[in-house]
Amino acid sequence: MPLRKMPCDPRRFQRADREKIVALPKFAAFLHRIKFNERSMIVSLGAAMSLATLDQTAYQSARDSSFQNLLVYAAKKSGRSVLQVLRDYRQLARSETRINLVEYVRFGLYDDRPGLMGMELPFWKELLEINERAARSFAPVRYQSTDIAITADGPVVVEINAGGGFDLPQYSNGRGMLTPEVRAFFESCGVKFRPKKSLLPF
Known part of the structure; x- marks a missing residue:
């Protein structure tokens, strides 16, 4: 089932109209997880629009829960990202069942899948060594993250990213991480906090 068409174009609204938007039922869930600022929207537009398709009862339960915490909870239970x-949730939200994320977790859809606790990564020593070699190879990039695949023959570097991984600690802790001290550290490592172009023109 495709997403329901929004009742109006959000680009028409300016900052002074935000409270009016909140009053619109179709936008209530949409705006619940979005933080408007001068830079960008914090949460995925697709996830927010999925919430906006729920009926009133499902919307209320989703609104009263922490959407991000539920995502992380389901990910931890399943061992998936x-x-x-x-992606699974959005497919279910579009299906005839019209299931929402609160029900998605409560129904125990992940209870039969192993979690991450107690798992041991193979080739741990080799992982540390290859990660250090990769970091030294790109020493001018002071803050970097390395994607490493574990194969039957050992770890293999997939790619090295300049930055990356900012979302994981924020989702897991349920709060932002850019304190002045952390921001200063990343800036000293060459990360540039340029204002991003907003997806919406306000």
Whole structure:
């Protein structure tokens, strides 16, 4: 089932109209998880629009719960990534069952899958060594993250990112991480906090 068409174009609204938007039923869930600022929207537009398709009862339960915490909870239970869980949820939200994320977790859809606790990564020593070699190879990039695949023959570097991984600690802790001290650290490592172009023109 496709997403329901929004009742109006959000680009028409200016800052002074935000409270009016909140009063619109179709936008209530949509705006619940979005923080408007001068830079960008914090949460995925797709996830927010999925919430906006729920009926009133489902919307209320979703609104009263922490959407991000539920995503992380389901990811931890399943051993899957947050994006994979979000993809599953969006498919269910569009289906005839019209299931929402609160029900998605409560129904125990992940109870029969192993979690992450107690798992041991193979080739741990080799992982540390290859990560250090990769970091030294790109020493001018002071803050970096390395994607490493574990194969039957050992770890293999997939790619090295300049930055990356900012979302994981924020989702898991349920709060932002850019304190002045943390921001200063990343800036000293060459990370540039340029204002991002907003997806919406206000």
